[in-house]
Amino acid sequence: MPCISFTGHLRRYLPVATVEVAGDTVGAALSALFEREPRLRGYVLDDQGEIRRHVAIFVGGERRALAHPVKPEDHIYVLQALSGG
Template identity: 40%
Template structure:
């Protein structure tokens, strides 16, 4: 099963995910995020906008490749892949 990993500061919003091994069945990025949302309700609300596209402050990659389809999330996450979820930090 594909693994799901995220930057550590996302655990501030979803502390029950910290220290867990997160996996999902192979499929599109949308399907993998939906599976994660079942474990952590509200997760997709945090990383996706009201149209279901990736929010501006979030970056996704599959292994070492940036997810190209940020609107429909059709990039495929294979059996041995890892979906990385990065939240950008900003401030001044």
């Protein structure tokens, strides 16, 4: 299963750790995690269900969208974009 890690900044607010979750896209993997930790959704996604403007998601060394496919061996990094200041 893909693995998800979070910026240490987010761990100030939520008890998030690196976890394995089922999902064949970035969005599906995140959705599976939101079921376990409902508060997390509002920290990563905005009102319209899009990745927050100042959050960046990386897979395979590139910034990715929610629809990006992930393989079981992939590692998804949820980071703060430097645009947030």
